[in-house]
Amino acid sequence: MFTKRLLTVLLVSVLFILAVAPAAAQEGGNLRWSLEGINDLVSLDPAKASDSQGFTVIGLLYGGLVRLDGDLNVIPELAESWTVSEDGLVYTFTLREGAAFSDGSAVTASDVVWSLTHALDPATGGWTGPFYLSNIAGANEVASGGTSELSGAVAVDDRTVQITILQPSAYFLSQLTFGSAKIVSSKQATTDAQWENNPLSSGPFQLKEWNHGQGIVLVPNPGYYQKSPLASITMPFIQDSETAYQLYRTGQLDIMGSQQNGIPSVHVAEAEGQADFRSTSLFAVRYVAFNNKLAPFDNADVRRAFALALDKQTLANDVLAGTVVAADRILPLGIPASELPVTSLSFDPAAAKAALVAAGVTPETIGTVKLTYGVEGDNERVVTVLQAMWKESLGIDVTLEPLELSTFSARLNETTQTPETGLQMYYSVWGADYPDPQNFLSQQLRTDVGNNNGHYSNTEFDALVDQADVLTGDVATRLGLYNQAEQIAVSEVGWLPLFNPRLNILVNPKVVGVVFNGQGLIIPDFAALNVSA
Amino acid sequence: MGNVILRRFVSLPFVIFSITFITFWVGFLAPGDPILSMMGGRNDQATYERLRHLYGLDQTWNDQYFRYLGGLLRGDLGLSFRYQGRPVVEIVSGGIPVSVSLGAVALVLSLSIGVPVGIWAALWQNTTAERLSMAAMLMLYSIPSFVLIPIFRWVNYQFYARGWPSLPVAGWGQPEHWIMPVLVLAAASVGYIARLTRVSMLEVLKQDYLRTAYAKGLGQNRILWVHAFRNAVLPIITVVGPSVAFLVTGAFVVENIFAIPGIGFLSVQAIQQRDYPVIQSTTVILAAAVVLMNLITDLLYSLLDPRIRVEG
Numbered sequence: 001m002f003t004k005r006l007l008t009v010l011l012v013s014v015l016f017i018l019a020v021a022p023a024a025a026q027e028g029g030n031l032r033w034s035l036e037g038i039n040d041l042v043s044l045d046p047a048k049a050s051d052s053q054g055f056t057v058i059g060l061l062y063g064g065l066v067r068l069d070g071d072l073n074v075i076p077e078l079a080e081s082w083t084v085s086e087d088g089l090v091y092t093f094t095l096r097e098g099a100a101f102s103d104g105s106a107v108t109a110s111d112v113v114w115s116l117t118h119a120l121d122p123a124t125g126g127w128t129g130p131f132y133l134s135n136i137a138g139a140n141e142v143a144s145g146g147t148s149e150l151s152g153a154v155a156v157d158d159r160t161v162q163i164t165i166l167q168p169s170a171y172f173l174s175q176l177t178f179g180s181a182k183i184v185s186s187k188q189a190t191t192d193a194q195w196e197n198n199p200l201s202s203g204p205f206q207l208k209e210w211n212h213g214q215g216i217v218l219v220p221n222p223g224y225y226q227k228s229p230l231a232s233i234t235m236p237f238i239q240d241s242e243t244a245y246q247l248y249r250t251g252q253l254d255i256m257g258s259q260q261n262g263i264p265s266v267h268v269a270e271a272e273g274q275a276d277f278r279s280t281s282l283f284a285v286r287y288v289a290f291n292n293k294l295a296p297f298d299n300a301d302v303r304r305a306f307a308l309a310l311d312k313q314t315l316a317n318d319v320l321a322g323t324v325v326a327a328d329r330i331l332p333l334g335i336p337a338s339e340l341p342v343t344s345l346s347f348d349p350a351a352a353k354a355a356l357v358a359a360g361v362t363p364e365t366i367g368t369v370k371l372t373y374g375v376e377g378d379n380e381r382v383v384t385v386l387q388a389m390w391k392e393s394l395g396i397d398v399t400l401e402p403l404e405l406s407t408f409s410a411r412l413n414e415t416t417q418t419p420e421t422g423l424q425m426y427y428s429v430w431g432a433d434y435p436d437p438q439n440f441l442s443q444q445l446r447t448d449v450g451n452n453n454g455h456y457s458n459t460e461f462d463a464l465v466d467q468a469d470v471l472t473g474d475v476a477t478r479l480g481l482y483n484q485a486e487q488i489a490v491s492e493v494g495w496l497p498l499f500n501p502r503l504n505i506l507v508n509p510k511v512v513g514v515v516f517n518g519q520g521l522i523i524p525d526f527a528a529l530n531v532s533a
Numbered sequence: 534m535g536n537v538i539l540r541r542f543v544s545l546p547f548v549i550f551s552i553t554f555i556t557f558w559v560g561f562l563a564p565g566d567p568i569l570s571m572m573g574g575r576n577d578q579a580t581y582e583r584l585r586h587l588y589g590l591d592q593t594w595n596d597q598y599f600r601y602l603g604g605l606l607r608g609d610l611g612l613s614f615r616y617q618g619r620p621v622v623e624i625v626s627g628g629i630p631v632s633v634s635l636g637a638v639a640l641v642l643s644l645s646i647g648v649p650v651g652i653w654a655a656l657w658q659n660t661t662a663e664r665l666s667m668a669a670m671l672m673l674y675s676i677p678s679f680v681l682i683p684i685f686r687w688v689n690y691q692f693y694a695r696g697w698p699s700l701p702v703a704g705w706g707q708p709e710h711w712i713m714p715v716l717v718l719a720a721a722s723v724g725y726i727a728r729l730t731r732v733s734m735l736e737v738l739k740q741d742y743l744r745t746a747y748a749k750g751l752g753q754n755r756i757l758w759v760h761a762f763r764n765a766v767l768p769i770i771t772v773v774g775p776s777v778a779f780l781v782t783g784a785f786v787v788e789n790i791f792a793i794p795g796i797g798f799l800s801v802q803a804i805q806q807r808d809y810p811v812i813q814s815t816t817v818i819l820a821a822a823v824v825l826m827n828l829i830t831d832l833l834y835s836l837l838d839p840r841i842r843v844e845g
Contacts, residue, residue, distance in 0.1 A: 039792070131575055196618070213627060240703075247702045247703055409570065417578075
C-alpha cells in the first residue's frame with residue numbers, strides 16, 4: 001500500500017512539473033544560435049582562439065581591418081579604404097571615422113599595431129598569428145621572441161596604419177580576415193590582466209554574459225558602424241549535435257549546425273525539403289595522401305594506379321548516401337580557380353592495372369600496404385570501402401590502422417619530421433582557412449612546406465605556385481598558374497582527392513541577413529541581421 | 534572499528550598519490566599531443582616548438598610531475614592547456630557542485646522508488662504483479678542511457694509536436710532542466726536497488742526470528758520496518774556507496790548529451806584535447822570521491838550492525 005501511494009504521488013508530481021514547464025518561449029529579437037562540438041570557448045582573446053566555434057564568436061565580437069562578404073570578396077570593415085604601393089609591398093589603411101570599442105573609445109591605428117604584435121608574441125601562446133601573419137615584415141622576429149616591435153606595422157597617425165609585407169601577395173587581405181588579425185583595445189589589454197574574460201568589443205556585438213560550460217550572450221555594440229536591430233544573440237555550447245538538433249526541433253534554437261557538426265546524418269532525410277534546411281558543399285576536401293619518400297609510393301605510377309582504382313561516385317552517392325560530393329580535384333568547388341577545368345583520374349580499373357605495369361611492379365612485389373586514419377565520423381566506413389576497392393581493382397591488400405584523433409595528428413607530424421619512420425598512406429582532410437587556391441596548393445603540396453606531410457615534390461609545381469603566390473592585380477593569369485599547378489598535382493597524385501563534405505544546417509526562416517556558403521554562415525551586413533516576429 | 538577508520542584516513546593520501554602518479558604516466562606515455570590538437574592539423578614546426586616550451590611540455594618527466602605534485606599540495610592544479618590561461622581549480626570547481634547535486638538527486642530518487650518497490654515485491658512474491666514489476670525493473674537496469682535518452686526525447690517531441698507542455702531537451706539553469714537527466718541517471722539504479730532489496734528482504738523474511746515475532750503477535754508494520762527491513766538494508770548500503778561513484782561516472786554520458794556543465798562533461802573534452810592538467814585533476818577528484826564513499830559505507834555498516842563493530 002505504502003509503495004502504491006508513493007508511486008502515485010511521484011507520478012502526479014512528475015506530470016505536474018511537466019505541465020508547468022514553460023513551453024519554448026519565442027522572444028522577439030533574440031537570435032538563438034548553438035555552437036556544437038564544444039563545452040566552452042577556448043578564449044575570447046582572438047589571438048588564442050583555435051577552433052571554428054571560437055572564430056564564429058570572435059567574428060561577432062571583434063572587427064578587423066577587412067572582412068568577407070556573402071560572395072567571399074574582401075570588403076572594408078574597420079578600415080574604410082586602403083591603398084597598395086606600386087610594388088605590392090606596402091598597404092596603407094585608413095580607419096573608419098567614428099569606429100569605436102564598446103566603451104565608446106575610438107579604434108586607433110595603434111590598437112591595430114598592438115593587436116597584430118600581440119597575435120605574434122610567443123608569450124600570448126597562440127598559433128594562428130605566426131601562421132597567418134608571417135608575411136608581415138618582422139613577423140618572424142616577433143614570433144621567435146627576438147623583439148617585441150613589429151617592424152612591418154606602423155601607426156602613421158590615429159587613423160592611418162601602414163603594413164609592409166615581405167612578398168607581394170594576392171591573398172594577404174584574405175589572411176587579414178582571419179581571427180588573428182582582429183582588433184583588440186590595447187588600452188584595456190595592457191591595463192587589465194583579466195581583459196579576456198570581459199573584453200571590449202570592436203565588432204558588431206559585445207559580450208553580455210559568458211557562463212562557462214553553458215553559453216554566451218551577446219548584445220549589439222553601439223560603436224560599430226552597422227547596428228544590428230537584434231536585442232541579443234544567445235549561443236549555447238552543445239557538445240552533441242544530436243542534442244542541438246533536438247533543441248532546434250523543439251523550438252529552442254534558431255540556428256543549429258556548424259563546421260563538422262551539422263545535422264546528424266540520420267536526420268538529414270527528414271530535414272531535407274523543409275524551409276529551414278540549408279545545405280552546401282564545404283570548402284574542404286577529404287583525401288588520401290602518400291608518403292612520397294617511401295616505396296612504393298615514391299613512384300607516381302603507383303599513386304596513379306591507386307587513384308584510378310577508386311569508384312568515388314559509388315563511395316559518395318551510395319556508401320555516404322549523398323552527404324558528400326565526389327571530388328576529382330584538389331580545389332573544392334567555389335574556391336577561385338576551381339571553375340577552370342582539370343583532367344582528372346576517374347575510375348578506370350583497366351587503366352589502374354596498366355599504371356601498375358608501367359610502374360614495373362605487381363601486387364606481389366608491393367605486398368601489403370597500410371592506410372592510417374583518425375577515428376571520427378564516417379571515416380571507418382570510408383576506409384573500409386577504399387580497402388575493398390583497391391583489393392578488387394588492383395588485387396593489392398591494404399591493412400587499416402585506426403588511430404584516435406590526437407594520436408593521428410601526432411603521427412602525421414612525425415611523418416613530416418622523419419618520413420622514413422612515418423606513415424605509408426593516410427586518410428585526411430583539409431578545410432579552407434580563407435578562400436584562396438594558395439591555401440590548398442602552395443600551403444599543402446609545395447616542396448617542404450609544413451603541411452606537406454607526405455613530402456610530395458615537383459619542381460614545376462613549385463615554380464608555378466611561387467609565381468602565382470606573388471602575382472597581384474592580374475587575377476586571370478594568377479588563377480591560370482594555379483590551374484596548371486593543380487593539374488600537375490592531380491596527374492601525379494600529390495593528393496588523392498575523394499570528396500567534398502556537405503554541411504547541412506537548420507536556419508529558422510524568420511532569421512534574416514545570413515548567407516550560407518562553403519565558408520559557413522556569413523553575415524554580409526550586420527544592420528540587416530534580425531529575427532522577424 | 535576505530536582502527537579501521539584511522540587506517541582508511543591514513544591511506545587516503547597514499548591512494549591519491551598513487552592515482553596522480555598513474556594518471557601522469559598514462560598521459561605522459563599515451564600517444565597524442567595537446568599542442569598538435571590545438572593547432573588542428575596545421576603544421577608549423579617553429580610555432581609548435583615555442584608552444585611546447587610555453588606549456589612546459591619540453592621538460593623531463595620528473596620536472597613535469599613534481600611541479601604538478603607541488604602545485605597539488607598547495608591547492609594549485611595548474612593552468613589548462615585548452616582554456617588558455619584559466620586555472621584548473623576555477624574550471625573544475627564550477628563542475629563539481631553540478632555533478633554532485635545531479636548525482637545526489639538521482640540517488641535519492643532511485644532509493645525512494647527502488648527500496649519500496651523491492652519490499653513490496655518481496656511481500657507479494659509469486660504474484661503476477663510482482664513478476665511484472667520485477668521484469669520492468671530488470672529492463673530499467675539493463676537499458677543503457679544512450680538508448681533511454683532517445684526514447685525520452687522521442688516521447689518529449691510527440692508532446693511538443695502536439696502543442697502539449699514539453700521538457701527542454703538539454704541545457705542547465707532552470708528546474709525543468711533537471712527532469713530528464715535525473716530520470717535517466719536514476720533509471721538504472723532504481724532497477725538494481727529494487728531487485729536487490731527484494732532478494733535481501735526475502736532472505737530476512739525466511740528467518741526464524743521473524744516467525745517468532747509474528748507468533749508474539751507484533752503488528753505487521755513493526756515486524757516489517759523494525760525487524761525485517763533493518764536487517765535487509767545492509768546489502769543495500771553496500772551497493773549505494775559504489776553506486777554514488779557509478780552515478781558520477783554515468784554522468785559522463787548524461788552530462789555530455791544534455792549539455793550539463795558538470796565534471797563528466799569536462800573530463801571527456803579534456804581527454805580528447807589531451808588537456809593533462811584537467812584530466813589529472815578530475816581523475817584525482819573522482820578517485821577521492823570513491824575512497825570517501827567507501828569509508829562512509831563502512832561507517833554506516835558499523836552503525837547498523839553491532840556485529841561488525843565488535844569484529845572490527
